Amino acid sequence: QVQLVESGGGLVQAGGSLRLSCAPSRSLYFINRMAWYRQAPGKQRELVAVIFSSGSTNYEDSVKGRFTISRDNAKNTVYLQMDSLKSEDTAVYYCYARLLNADYWGQGTQVTVSS
Secondary structure, eight states: OOOEEEEOOEEEETTOOEEEEEEESSOGGGOSEEEEEEEOTTSOOEEEEEEETTSOEEEOGGGTTTEEEEEETTTTEEEEEEOSOOGGGOEEEEEEEEETTEEEEOOOEEEEEEO
16 A cells, blocks of 8 residues: 655646645655646546656656656655646646556645636
8 A cells, every 4th residue: 555645736827836746655666656647627637747666757748848757765755846837737636656566646736827
């Protein structure tokens, strides 16, 4: 079992920045990959960014160059730095972890970008 505690959502103006944090209850060394997903009203949940245990990352096309996923092993936390935010980034953002062929989700944090 892995619990994921998210923080950092909120309201920001277009062009602004936010940083989301996700702290798993298990050490990052044991987690195969961690990711951020988002779900906007009336839309399906989509992958935003993923970071693997190797440190490699992938991003959804619309956030490339604006969002950065990273991990701090000392703090056992994964971050999503979101810059140049757009109104279309408004969604509930979910932290995700993959461990031993099981999927785990955080409770979600709301990000609202006003235009």
